[in-house]
Every structure is written in structure tokens, then in C-alpha cells.
Amino acid sequence: MLVSEAMTKNPLTCTVNTPLRDAVAILREHHIGGLPVLDGESLAGIITESDILAQLATHKLSDDLWLPSPLEIIEVPIREYINWEKTKDALRNIGDLPVKKVMTHPVITATGDMDIEDAAALMLKERIARLPVTDGKKLIGILTRADIVQAVGASRSL
Numbered sequence: 001m002l003v004s005e006a007m008t009k010n011p012l013t014c015t016v017n018t019p020l021r022d023a024v025a026i027l028r029e030h031h032i033g034g035l036p037v038l039d040g041e042s043l044a045g046i047i048t049e050s051d052i053l054a055q056l057a058t059h060k061l062s063d064d065l066w067l068p069s070p071l072e073i074i075e076v077p078i079r080e081y082i083n084w085e086k087t088k089d090a091l092r093n094i095g096d097l098p099v100k101k102v103m104t105h106p107v108i109t110a111t112g113d114m115d116i117e118d119a120a121a122l123m124l125k126e127r128i129a130r131l132p133v134t135d136g137k138k139l140i141g142i143l144t145r146a147d148i149v150q151a152v153g154a155s156r157s158l
Contacts, residue, residue: 020098
């Protein structure tokens, strides 16, 4: 069976400039785990739940954390300002980030004429749950693990 026979045609997408919060809303509303990201008509990347979760990862404590000695008191305001700037960066609202800052790229893809077994093997090897399907740089579909299971099940019931 070919990928083109099992894939979801005309998948939901977002653009490289879509705010992350809008991409997350699409994922939630449609109960999906990833979206192909387009730059014009070309596939630019993919945004997945894992990409989003990576943005929420906490950072380790600053290596420059210190307690001042009496002679260093004059430096405290300067250090506090620098640490505040770092804190503001760490607390930025990730929902305003454009998807292009968070997406996985380059993206691993399949072609419509690829055997579904080869696509499944590629997904297992790369530890991914979905493959955008392309014709050149143009997105023509997406193949998910669920699509493969459904296709295999349907072929067995015939």
C-alpha cells in the first residue's frame, strides 16, 4: 500500500508567522498532536506537542547566583538589574512567539509513492508520530500512526 492511499489529504496547517497560541488552539480544537508549518506554498517545518512542551522546560539556577560581601554592596543594584533582565526573558509569554521560532526544521517527510511499510519504518527509526507528505516542497498530506493502523486494518478486512 502506498502512503498516498493512507495519508490524510489537505491536513490542517499553520504558517511560519502564526502565533504559537493560535497553533496550540488548533491542536486542542482538533485533538491532534502536530501541524505542518508552511512558508507560502512550501513546507517549512512542523510544530508538535513536544516542541511546545520544550518551551515550558524550566532552566537551571543561574551560575552567577551569589551573596554579596560588605565590600560588594555597591555592585548589588547592577547585578540585580542584570538578573531582572534575565528573569524577564525567561518569563516571556511564549504564546506570542511565531511558530517559526519553535517548530522542528528541517522536517522529515514522506512522498505519496512511498510504501507505507517504509514510511512506518522511518517513523520508528526517527521516533516521530507523523510524517508530512510532499510532492517536491509542496505539502499534499500527512501520515500519522493512526492513519497507518487504520489502513492496515482496512486492508485486512477485505
